[in-house]
Amino acid sequence: MESMRALGYDPEVAVADVIDNSITAEARTIEVRADISESPAYFWILDDGRGMTLEQMVDALTLGEVSSVDARDAEDLGRFGLGLKTASFSQARSLTVVSRTSKGTACLQWDLDDALQSGEWEVSRLDDATTRTLPGFDELDQLTTGTLVLWRKLDRLLQDARVPTQRMAQLSQEIRRHLSLTFHRFLDGPKSSRLTLVINGTPVDAVDPFMRANPATQSTTPERVPVHGSSVEIIGHVLPHASKYSAQEAGREDLNAGLFENQGFYFYRNRRLISHGGWAQLARRSDSLKFSRVQVDLPNSLDDLWHLDIKKEHLKPPQELRPALERFLRNGQTKSARIIAYRGRKKISDDIQYVWNYVEDRGNFRYEPNLDHPLLEDALLRLDPQGQKVLRKAVDDLAAFLPFADIHKRMSVDSKRPQPEEDLHNMAARACRLVDVMDLSFDDKQRIHDVLGSVEPFLGRRDLDSIIDMAQQHYKETE
Ligand SMILES: Nc1ncnc2c1ncn2[C@@H]1O[C@H](COP(=O)(O)OP(=O)(O)OP(=O)(O)O)[C@@H](O)[C@H]1O
Ligand SMILES: [Mg+2]
Structure with a gap:
């Protein structure tokens, strides 16, 4: 367990991994709260998803109980059966999970110090009275079903922080930025299934890397490319020139100083952004491509082919898909270069200009x-x-x-x-x-x-x- 802490999760990536589970459990509202002024400091993630029974929680805390070779539901954001544990222990030494279903509420705790002391590979069950005193319990108590993931002993989360409160403020900003992009398709999805995500009381707004709300953005019609019996969907987007930005867009880092860095393929797995920026070894970033962003959607049935990593930060497109990706890359280059040529005076609403x-x-x-x-x-x-x-x-x-x-x-x-x-x-x-x-x-x-x-x-x-x-x-x- 101590060794697994060294997987190298950044805090925001660890939080995203826990949120994956909440989304898979069909949560509509997820709340993240951190308080380090409180003693002891805590960090929790609460969802109103379907929750787990005690037996399910025992499985949930077992490493690889559902593994990467087991068939998964098409909507499942999980793959390895590890995320909850690896992500949590990458930041904290103590993990407590409280979950509620129609059958009742249960609470399990896994503390690395206890495990070291006892030498046992065991989780403890907390009694009701203790559970009620946990940070975040009152919020869970308002819900009919849901799950609270509580991190304490935040040694890694606050590692090297000279002034912990400053570090925490900076961390929550980084987490907000990461989640607003990683889950943007859930945050601005159809109203009936839209996700609400709140960090320390403030809702997280979706950040759409493709600026689809801006009428000057050019997007191709989606193309489905068959890969190994499943299909991958690709859409090319060319962002408008800065003169066409809305006031809100004008303040976005990724559309200004970050425009060059953020060109490239955006790989999504079940609508969840895995990696972005760069052209997956097909081309270098270049000025002529800086307005081009290509959305690539893959189903979870193709994980093996894509070499998805445990932290769900990286993947590699399979050979089969390369010709299609290259085509989108070249097409985007032509259009992106044109945006520069027009120096922004030109509104290009379509690919082709008829008289x-x-x-x-x-x-x-x-x-x-x-x-x-x-x-x-x-x-x-x-x-x-x-x-x-x-x-x-x-x-x-x-x-x-x-x-x-x-x-x-x-x-x-x-x-x-x-x-x-x-x-x-x-x-x-x-x-x-x-x-x-x-x-x-x-x-x-x-x-x-x-x-x-x-x-x-x-x-x-x-x-x-x-x-x-x-x-x-x-x-x-x-x-
Ligand atoms: N918030 C939650 N609500 C309901 N069930 C959950 C929740 N979090 C975890 N689980 C259950 O616990 C299991 C283990 O979660 P964990 O994140 O460790 O692995 P995974 O999601 O299956 O795979 P991955 O390692 O890719 O994340 C999940 O498959 C799910 O059944
Ligand atoms: Mg998971």
Whole structure:
């Protein structure tokens, strides 16, 4: 047991491991409370989950009673049958668990000093009167079912603290930060199953690394990749430029100084974040990727393949998944680089910029010129606010009077076709204008290729390379 204390849990990781159990027990509210001014100092985690009977608690305190080879419920956040013990003893020398089910309340305590003294591998059962005096018991007593995990003799938690109260304040901040990210999908999940997490009386807010509430974030549709009979879901996100942050987002470390560090894959196991940041040995972090974050969701049935560690801090993607991860990485790079190219003036709501947008409207449809298309946007930006208003209005009118009936008649009745596609020369002239408007440089033709490849009228043109070459000539001539 003493040896296992050296697994190297950071306090926030240890707390998350205990909270995993609460979530698996279907808790809706979890409260964390620490008091070190109290003597003796304590740290507890209380949940309103389904609780454990005495027999179940005995199993819960047995190392590996449910092990990593046993089949688990699909929602189970556990794997090794160790977390409760290893996480608790990594921080404290005394672990007490009080749990309540409809069958009653029971309490077991495991104290390393007692075990050392007696030489017995035993937990003690506390009587009701003693249980009632425990820190956190009053709070548990309010619940019909639930579990209290109480740590005392906090030797490791407060290790090396010159001023314990300061250390505790700093610790609770770190714990809050870690939990707000690790469990963000539970904290901002659907209302009916949303988790409330409270640390020392203050609720923990979810921190969404993908800024999904921000309309300027670009997210791909989820892709399911089959791996060994299960499936892994991947979604690419490209964060908006800082000029599009809300006031709250503007204060977030991971979106400012931490933007570079936090690019990369975000691996979730059953919606619980395991690891994030970096590109899992597929690429180095880079400036051109700093807006890109890729969400990877794996089920707990694939643990073996992912080399999940006991602390649930690390995992390694299996070989099979690498091609898909690489694809998302490259795709994200193109888009992320574009955010930099646009210097934040550009709102990119979609991957592809059409000249006309198709808009569904209460069973009918219409086409609207896309004001986010780089050419129109450039025109808008060159005007003063009054001029912008006039242009928007004119564009609106043009759209409203698009002669659908006439187009339809000519195409279907008269079998006429619109003018064939433009020739290379005209396309090159347009490309040249776009390169200029979008601050791209002919020194980086790959970038131009990637950017133009997602903008109409260049979208899907097989001769895009020739167009770009000709545009470059054109550019040189006009320079
Ligand atoms: N708060 C809780 N509410 C209900 N049951 C719990 C709670 N905490 C632990 N248990 C029970 O105790 C068992 C052991 O927990 P422990 O965290 O040690 O292992 P695990 O969750 O099975 O696996 P892992 O080592 O991956 O965490 C759990 O499987 C669960 O049945
Ligand atoms: Mg566990």
